[in-house]
Each structure stands twice: as C-alpha cells, then as structure tokens.
Amino acid sequence: MTDGTLYLVGTPIGNLDDMTYRAIATLKAADLIAAEDTRHTGKLLKHFQITTPQISYHDHNRQQRAGQLIDKMKAGEAIALVSDAGMPGISDPGFELVVAAIAEEIQVVPIPGVSAVITGLVASGLSPEQFVFAGFLPTKKKLRLQQLEQLKRELKTLVFYEAPHRLLKTLQEFQLCFGGDRRIVCARELTKLHEEFWRGSIQEAIIHYQTQSPKGEFTLIVAGQTVTAPTEISDAEILAQLQQRIAEGVSPSQASRVLAQELKISKRRIYQLSHTLEQPEF
Incomplete structure (x- = not known):
C-alpha cells in the first residue's frame, strides 16, 4: 500500500454546526482538498479557519482530474475529497476516484458526516x-x-x-x-x-x-408498496363459481382447471368439493 491517502470528508448539508471535529482536523491536515465547487467550499474553509489549498474535482473534469490526484497520492500526499454538501459519492462526484484509488492500493478513509x-x-x-x-x-x-x-x-x-x-x-x-x-x-x-x-x-x-x-x-x-394478505375463499364461494361455469356449458374438468388458476387454489380442493354437486365425476 502506498503512503498517500484519500479521505472522503462529509460536510454539512445546511447547518454549519453539523461539521464534525474530525472533518475539520482532516481538512486542516490534508495536503490538498479536492472540491466539487472551490468557491462554495472556500466559504466553509474560511468559516473554520482552514487554509489547506484546493483543487476542483467535479462532473465535468473528474476523468481528467482523477489521474492527477492519483499521481499525487502515489507520491505520498493526503487528498481530502469534499462535495458541496453531504458525503462525496452520494449523488455527487467521488465514486470513480474511490475506485481508481483502490485499484492503485491507495488507502481510502471515510470521515462520516451528514447525508440528506x-x-x-x-x-x-x-x-x-x-x-x-x-x-x-x-x-x-x-x-x-x-x-x-x-x-x-x-x-x-x-x-x-x-x-x-x-x-x-x-x-x-x-x-x-x-x-x-x-x-x-x-x-x-x-x-x-x-x-x-x-x-x-x-x-x-x-x-x-x-x-x-x-x-x-x-x-x-x-412508502413502499403495501402487501395485502390474500383473502381466504370459502368452500361455498368456490362451489357457487363452479356451478355458474357448468351452467354456462363449461365441462366440470375445464371449470375446475380454470378456477384453480384464477383463484390460486389447488385443483384437488375443487375436485373434492365437486362431489357435493349433482354432476358427473371429473
């Protein structure tokens, strides 16, 4: 494993008081901060009196920038990655850099923070x-x-x-x-x-x-989809539907097969109930 490290630093999603002590210490100790928007992050750094230099890392330059950051970490530098708000990689740039760092056996350290x-x-x-x-x-x-x-x-x-x-x-x-x-x-x-x-x-x-x-x-x-427990159909209801099908001219065996599929019950149950009807055997 190389000496360089990639720190994934969580930042506040609104209230600056949500910034953790560990996140502040990490940003102060890092050699470089890779920020989604350096102007936005600059305000955060100023608030916490952090003077670590920044470099941009966003959707439009991440492929080009990743190689530069990997080279710096392979040379032993500690890079702190931040997004505009929340955890890097969660609907924000970061995933590709993490994958690239792992491929180069660079240590990846998450510094947890707020996530919307x-x-x-x-x-x-x-x-x-x-x-x-x-x-x-x-x-x-x-x-x-x-x-x-x-x-x-x-x-x-x-x-x-x-x-x-x-x-x-x-x-x-x-x-x-x-x-x-x-x-x-x-x-x-x-x-x-x-x-x-x-x-x-x-x-x-x-x-x-x-x-x-x-x-x-x-x-x-x-909310996720609500699962409604299937209603247990009574023997009387099954017999009523069976009689209706037979009265319509459907053979007892065909009526039994169709009802079993529609009601999601076994054909054997319908067959046993059919013996109570005055119909030929199935």
Whole structure:
C-alpha cells in the first residue's frame, strides 16, 4: 500500500454546526482538498479557519482530474475529497476516484458526516428499517418512467432527491406509476432555517405544491408498496363459481382447471368439493 491517502470528508448539508471535529482536523491536515465547487467550499474553509489549498474535482473534469490526484497520492500526499454538501459519492462526484484509488492500493478513509437521505428518512415517519435510495431520477422522461416502473412494486421505503423546479413533474410521474394514494413525505431545506416536512398522499402533494411554489432542495420519501394478505375463499364461494361455469356449458374438468388458476387454489380442493354437486365425476 502506498503512503498517500484519500479521505472522503462529509460536510454539512445546511447547518454549519453539523461539521464534525474530525472533518475539520482532516481538512486542516490534508495536503490538498479536492472540491466539487472551490468557491462554495472556500466559504466553509474560511468559516473554520482552514487554509489547506484546493483543487476542483467535479462532473465535468473528474476523468481528467482523477489521474492527477492519483499521481499525487502515489507520491505520498493526503487528498481530502469534499462535495458541496453531504458525503462525496452520494449523488455527487467521488465514486470513480474511490475506485481508481483502490485499484492503485491507495488507502481510502471515510470521515462520516451528514447525508440528506438519512436525515430525511429518519424523521419522515415512514419505515427506515429497509429502504432504496434512488437519488436524482434521469432527466429524460422515458428513462425516468422506466426507473419508476422498476420501483413500482418495491416493498421498501423509497428515497429520491429532487430540485424545486422539477418537483411537480416528478410528483405527477409518481402518481402515474405509484398511484395517488401512496404516502409521501416531502422534506426540504434539511438542517436549514426553513426546514420543512410535508406529509400526505402523492395526490395531496400535487395539490399542495400547485398552490405553494416549491422552494429549496427536496428529499422525497415514498412508502413502499403495501402487501395485502390474500383473502381466504370459502368452500361455498368456490362451489357457487363452479356451478355458474357448468351452467354456462363449461365441462366440470375445464371449470375446475380454470378456477384453480384464477383463484390460486389447488385443483384437488375443487375436485373434492365437486362431489357435493349433482354432476358427473371429473
């Protein structure tokens, strides 16, 4: 393993008081800070009196920049990677650099911090036990609907990120794929002064944000699909349906086979019940 290290440093998603002592110490001790937006991170560094130099690392230059950062770490430097808010790699640049560092046997050290997905989920009132984080949906409508269709029958709680100008469009697509009655929590401006949790159904959310203009970054928490236990069908109901099919001219054996498939019960059960009817044996 080389002497260089890649530190993945979590930063506040709004409230600067959420910055950890370990994150501050790491940024101060690093040789270089790779930041998604150096101007944005510069304000954070100034607030905590951190003078470590910065270099940009964002969506548009990450492929080119990764090689430079890897070379620096192979030479023994400690690089601290930060995004504009939250943990690097979570809907932000970082994943490719982590993979590249691991491939070069460079030590990768996470410095945990706040993440909007967890912050919104635990306060939503929807089950946090198991969840699927979908991040930002694709910008192309076809791909968005394909992804939502894949999540339609997911039993786990679903978590998405969304920008305010796309919120209504996304809610309408939720209604199309999940149904208007599905429970949703719209968390916005998490940890900030105007933090808000709106709770209700998807249909109610559409009505609400048609009258209240969406503001701030949103974390959307959607309930998973509810599983309804199958209702046990009685013998009397099975016999009634069997008699109806036979009266319509369907043979007893065919009626038995079709009912078994439709009601998801065994053909043997229907066969045994058929002996109570005044019909020829199957």
